[in-house]
Amino acid sequence: METHTAKILDGKALAQKIQTELAATITESQPKIGRVPGLAVLMVGDNPASAAYVKNKEKACAKVGIASFGKHFPTQTSQTELEAVIAQLNEDERVDGILVQLPLPNHLDAVGLLHTIAPDKDADGLHPVNLGRLVRGETGLRSCTPAGVMRLLQEYKISLAGKQAVVLGRSILVGKPMALMLLEADATVTIAHSRSQDLKTITQNADILIAAVGIPGLITADMVKPGAVVVDVGINRVTDSSGKNSLVGDVQFAATADVAEYITPVPGGIGPMTVAMLLQNTVSSYLQVHNL
Structure with a gap:
């Protein structure tokens, strides 16, 4: 039987590309502004x-x-x-x-x-006015982490229209805005959380699974539909028996990579994208003020 390993959604590389584009935009706009x-x-x-x-x-x-x-x-x-x-x-x-x-x-x-x-200076996209604009589908500053997830999926040309998306987590930082952005992209969205019953049945239906709960290794390979896209937003600091610290996500990466088609690593996945979107929001506000 051939072994299959998921393709990596490389947030670090994309974040660098975005930073290069932003640097060029700033160089070009600075003389005008x-x-x-x-x-x-x-x-x-x-x-x-x-x-x-x-x-x-x-x-x-x-x-x-x-x-x-x-x-x-x-x-x-x-x-x-x-x-x-x-x-x-x-x-x-x-x-x-x-x-x-x-x-x-x-x-x-x-x-x-x-x-x-x-x-209009809310670089994190979390002000009620900006969340309201998101709910209404109007332009505005978007929450950095979910916006980073969307941008990464777009970069890898992962189509969302008509797909089953499951968001694990309902925080105002990630879960709720994430669900709204996926809806905006025509996905069918389920939000699950710590009180959801039979989580495995819910996650096994997901074409796109986004984990944002902050529980190390919560998502195991048997919870993932073969060929799914798995996005791990969790960043958890764990200490092993020898006292060594490491960062892990909400997904058991190695085993899940054998099942999924695409997966984000932790670190190097969504973390760098969050920072890139923060810079993007700042530059968008800067250009907006001067109608550029």
Whole structure:
């Protein structure tokens, strides 16, 4: 019997291609606009994972020519102080995108801060106005992770129209906007979650399976329809018996790759695409302001 291994959906390579395109767009637009695009990433406290993500985002900005206006605040910073900073950034003409790095210290209200961001500078695409535009199928800034998934599927010319898509997870960050974007692309969409009964029966029907629950290795090979497209949004830090740390997704990669037609790796799949879409959103806002 011949062994079959799924084709890899290489988010890392596509993210680099997008960054190259964005760099060219910025080089071309800068003389007309008179400045480069600007992104402000706000981080509160000293969560090491968040610090690594922020550094990663700022490095990506520098690479394509986006100016960083990020600020790092001590853990005890108040809601009022942060809202005042966001209000200033809303008015700052050099800033096209604003995002608050999550998670925040417990005393802060993340939703309240998000509502303070001007919708057209909402680089994460999570403001109610932008989610409303997504529901209505209007143009607007889109949530970075699901937008990255869509862009990756498009790059590999994976057709979605009429296909059965199953989204595992219902968060406002990924699950819900993901389902809406798949609907917009004419897929038939099922949303499943921790309370869904008989998950295996649901996932086995999926032509396109998107796992975004944050449970390491939840999806096993027998839960996947042969020839399906499997997109793993989970990024879980696990420690093995010898104390070694590694990143794994929600999908058992090796076994599932024997069944699926396409699969995303973790790391190197959706992670880099999320950052690429953040840059894309910032550049879109920048061009929008100047009607370019």
